[in-house]
Amino acid sequence: DAKTTQPNSMESNEEEPVHLPCNHSTISGTDYIHWYRQLPSQGPEYVIHGLTSNVNNRMASLAIAEDRKSSTLILHRATLRDAAVYYCILRDGQGGSEKLVFGKGTKLTVNP
Amino acid sequence: ETGVTQTPRHLVMGMTNKKSLKCEQHLGHNAMYWYKQSAKKPLELMFVYNFKEQTENNSVPSRFSPECPNSSHLFLHLHTLQPEDSALYLCASSRTGLGNEQFFGPGTRLTVL
Numbered sequence: 420d421a422k423t424t425q426p427n428s429m430e431s432n433e434e435e436p437v438h439l440p441c442n443h444s445t446i447s448g449t450d451y452i453h454w455y456r457q458l459p460s461q462g463p464e465y466v467i468h469g470l471t472s473n474v475n476n477r478m479a480s481l482a483i484a485e486d487r488k489s490s491t492l493i494l495h496r497a498t499l500r501d502a503a504v505y506y507c508i509l510r511d512g513q514g515g516s517e518k519l520v521f522g523k524g525t526k527l528t529v530n531p
Numbered sequence: 532e533t534g535v536t537q538t539p540r541h542l543v544m545g546m547t548n549k550k551s552l553k554c555e556q557h558l559g560h561n562a563m564y565w566y567k568q569s570a571k572k573p574l575e576l577m578f579v580y581n582f583k584e585q586t587e588n589n590s591v592p593s594r595f596s597p598e599c600p601n602s603s604h605l606f607l608h609l610h611t612l613q614p615e616d617s618a619l620y621l622c623a624s625s626r627t628g629l630g631n632e633q634f635f636g637p638g639t640r641l642t643v644l
Contacts, residue, residue, distance in 0.1 A: 453632075455633075461637060462638050463621075463623075464634075465632035468632070518564075518576050519576065520576070521574040524573075
């Protein structure tokens with residue numbers, strides 16, 4: 420499985436934008452970039468995913484570098500409820516593999 | 532409400548006990564998963580079921596025995612566990628197919644004495 424590298428932790432202030440980086444230099448052409456987050460005492464929840472183009476949904480935006488070796492999850496206005504561990508995961512688009520391989524993720528702290 | 536429920540939420544068992552964890556999803560999904568989350572370690576995939584058939588076993592010891600009687604229910608049978616098996620066990624489900632998001636339950640916090 421292609422690996423991702425994320426900072427261990429980041430801090431943000433409430434109502435400010437947050438940019439969470441992820442490096443995936445060994446990404447293959449068929450790997451999708453997925454983001455999940457895990458709030459305290461809960462199971463992970465899906466945030467967003469993309470392949471080549473930038474993506475937006477109600478939770479966040481995903482900016483993917485042109486060479487696809489890195490991506491950034493953007494929370495446009497952080498709230499206290501966004502404090503969580505954020506995981507950047509690559510999923511193989513071939514072979515039918517359903518599995519998610521989680522790393523250590525980035526622990527986001529949001530200050531009031 | 533994620534649509535994936537797990538029972539019990541907390542379980543304490545001795546090493547000689549036999550217990551089962553239950554997962555249920557009401558989302559119409561046909562793929563179900565078991566993950567293990569130990570303290571200070573990343574989530575680890577244990578098993579994957581597609582249409583009730585096991586498609587992945589991530590080298591899990593035989594003291595963990597999964598069962599998937601139908602696409603809505605998934606069990607994890609536990610016997611002769613070790614203290615190092617204490618962890619949060621998470622169930623997830625998804626539609627089969629690439630890119631489909633997985634929906635996770637709240638997990639069962641297991642303590643093995």
